[in-house]
Amino acid sequence: MTKSVPISASVSDTATMTSSVHLSIHNVSKVFPGQRDWMSKLQRRTSGDYVALKDIHLEVEPNTFVSIIGPSGCGKSTLLNIIAGLSKPTSGAVLLNGMPVAKPGADRGVVFQNYALMPWMSVLENIRFAIETVNPKIPVARQRSIVQEYIDLVGLRGAENKHPHELSGGMKQRVGIARALAINPQILLMDEPFGALDALTRGFLQDEVERIWEQQRKTVILITHSIEEALLLSDKIVMMTRGPAAQIAQILDVPFPRPRHRETLDQHPAYHELKAAMELHLSRETRAVEASRIHAES
Amino acid sequence: MANPALSPALSRSKSITLTTNQKAALLFLAILATLLLVWELGARLQWFSPLMPSASQTLIDLWGWISDPFFDYGPNDKGIGWLLLTSLRRVLTGFAIGSAIAIPLGILIGLSEVVSRAVDPFIQILRPVSPLAWLPLGLALLKNSENTALFVIAITSIWPTLINTRFGVQHVDPSYLDVARTLGASRWRTLTKVILPAAAPYIVSGLRISIGIAWLVIVAAEILVGGSGIGYFVWNEWNNLKITSIITAIIVIGIVGLILDRLFAILQNWVAFGRKV
Numbered sequence: 086m087t088k089s090v091p092i093s094a095s096v097s098d099t100a101t102m103t104s105s106v107h108l109s110i111h112n113v114s115k116v117f118p119g120q121r122d123w124m125s126k127l128q129r130r131t132s133g134d135y136v137a138l139k140d141i142h143l144e145v146e147p148n149t150f151v152s153i154i155g156p157s158g159c160g161k162s163t164l165l166n167i168i169a170g171l172s173k174p175t176s177g178a179v180l181l182n183g184m185p186v187a188k189p190g191a192d193r194g195v196v197f198q199n200y201a202l203m204p205w206m207s208v209l210e211n212i213r214f215a216i217e218t219v220n221p222k223i224p225v226a227r228q229r230s231i232v233q234e235y236i237d238l239v240g241l242r243g244a245e246n247k248h249p250h251e252l253s254g255g256m257k258q259r260v261g262i263a264r265a266l267a268i269n270p271q272i273l274l275m276d277e278p279f280g281a282l283d284a285l286t287r288g289f290l291q292d293e294v295e296r297i298w299e300q301q302r303k304t305v306i307l308i309t310h311s312i313e314e315a316l317l318l319s320d321k322i323v324m325m326t327r328g329p330a331a332q333i334a335q336i337l338d339v340p341f342p343r344p345r346h347r348e349t350l351d352q353h354p355a356y357h358e359l360k361a362a363m364e365l366h367l368s369r370e371t372r373a374v375e376a377s378r379i380h381a382e383s
Numbered sequence: 384m385a386n387p388a389l390s391p392a393l394s395r396s397k398s399i400t401l402t403t404n405q406k407a408a409l410l411f412l413a414i415l416a417t418l419l420l421v422w423e424l425g426a427r428l429q430w431f432s433p434l435m436p437s438a439s440q441t442l443i444d445l446w447g448w449i450s451d452p453f454f455d456y457g458p459n460d461k462g463i464g465w466l467l468l469t470s471l472r473r474v475l476t477g478f479a480i481g482s483a484i485a486i487p488l489g490i491l492i493g494l495s496e497v498v499s500r501a502v503d504p505f506i507q508i509l510r511p512v513s514p515l516a517w518l519p520l521g522l523a524l525l526k527n528s529e530n531t532a533l534f535v536i537a538i539t540s541i542w543p544t545l546i547n548t549r550f551g552v553q554h555v556d557p558s559y560l561d562v563a564r565t566l567g568a569s570r571w572r573t574l575t576k577v578i579l580p581a582a583a584p585y586i587v588s589g590l591r592i593s594i595g596i597a598w599l600v601i602v603a604a605e606i607l608v609g610g611s612g613i614g615y616f617v618w619n620e621w622n623n624l625k626i627t628s629i630i631t632a633i634i635v636i637g638i639v640g641l642i643l644d645r646l647f648a649i650l651q652n653w654v655a656f657g658r659k660v
Binding site: 169171189191192197199202206214219251268288 | 556559561562563564567568572580581583654
């Protein structure tokens with residue numbers, strides 16, 4: 086696990102390094118329909134519609150790192166799935182450079198919380214599977230060189246032929262990130278990518294993502310629970326209200342200069358103010374979620 | 384190792400106590416010796432039926448069969464190796480036919496919730512039926528004892544494989560399918576590169592159960608159908624009142640069943656990649 090890898094030269098030959106994609110989330114609402122058919126009426130198990138997201142409107146400028154933070158169950162992952170095309174909005178639309186998103190596509194790379202590596206494929210095969218699926222016409226030799234590029238980028242040289250069960254959680258997520266980047270997407274979507282990792286590995290991987298982002302500067306949407314993570318990585322932080330009918334409460338600009346280092350980040354004058362604002366918002370929303378749950382149970 | 388105070392204590396305890404495996408092996412030998420001794424004494428002192436041979440006589444005959452497995456003095460006097468090969472050929476052929484039906488069908492059923500629910504009553508009713516109940520039907524349909532044996536083995540092999548394949552296909556981790564979708568994989572590529580490898584451990588565990596049951600059933604099928612094979616041998620030797628041959632057959636059938644099971648366990652491990660089924 087070498088941390089500093091000289092990659093700038095090797096990665097830059099992948100075409101269209103600096104994407105200029107504009108992501109626009111236009112009045113997106115998501116309603117999960119309840120059960121009201123006669124069968125559930127007969128069993129007295131009817132339920133009302135659940136409004137997860139209501140009128141989400143967000144413009145994401147090209148080459149920005151945007152974090153979405155909010156209390157548990159606020160529909161952050163639902164929003165990310167809609168952007169990824171894995172789930173359809175009930176109303177509204179997601180536009181990429183003005184074109185509506187209808188289904189998943191290779192212009193969006195997804196990093197999953199549970200890594201979602203194929204256990205029967207080695208590190209190399211997992212990444213190559215992505216490249217080959219997206220573009221089967223690339224010759225195998227070229228596929229291999231792209232795989233090697235991204236294995237180097239995430240610092241996994243030497244682990245190419247290992248299978249996921251032989252890797253630690255942190256190493257698995259490095260593969261997940263390499264796989265998402267190897268298809269050269271215009272946007273990287275990350276759904277709580279470090280949620281399952283211990284604190285030390287988590288910090289280490291956040292530093293890695295910061296380092297990789299400095300090189301690639303792709304548009305990133307990161308779903309997270311962690312205030313420090315959002316502050317370290319983002320240009321903008323989108324704070325969401327609690328569900329049901331979650332909305333965007335506030336969008337914070339993070340003015341810290343790059344490259345950023347976690348050790349010196351809190352010396353910036355705006356750091357503590359931003360952190361306090363986020364803590365206040367999250368604790369208020371979380372308290373309200375718990376209060377409403379108590380109310381619902383009694 | 385690094386702690387000098389610990390290492391002498393460790394090495395001393397090693398020289399005195401036995402590992403769990405060593406203890407188990409000793410106990411195994413003790414049980415075996417006791418069984419053989421009681422058997423030998425009982426046979427000599429006429430505790431059992433007069434048909435019951437002594438342990439020593441059985442071991443001598445067992446060695447006779449095993450030391451010369453491939454003799455052939457006519458249809459009713461063949462070495463145990465030939466008998467086993469005949470039965471194994473039948474089991475493997477029937478098992479191959481059954482699996483060739485069960486795996487594709489299981490995949491098809493697993494992929495569609497509608498088909499799965501529609502076919503389920505057939506599976507649930509046919510699955511608990513003893514394989515031997517199919518035997519007369521096979522004779523009636525095929526009019527040939529050899530093919531009837533294959534038919535029975537094939538039917539037997541279908542159910543565990545079919546049910547496990549369906550389960551494996553239905554329970555592919557949804558995040559693997561999400562990965563395939565975000566990459567824009569075709570249905571065929573998703574099936575061959577994601578669903579099948581994901582379901583492979585379940586499919587192989589179904590095959591393992593199937594081959595075990597097939598090997599159980601072949602003896603009964605050969606007793607009923609007759610002609611050749613280890614099952615027929617057991618029945619023939621009973622007619623000759625050669626009990627030592629029957630005991631030999633029991634031991635050999637058990638060992639072959641064990642080997643088949645181990646082979647599929649290896650295959651299971653080979654497709655698992657750290658997953659547990």
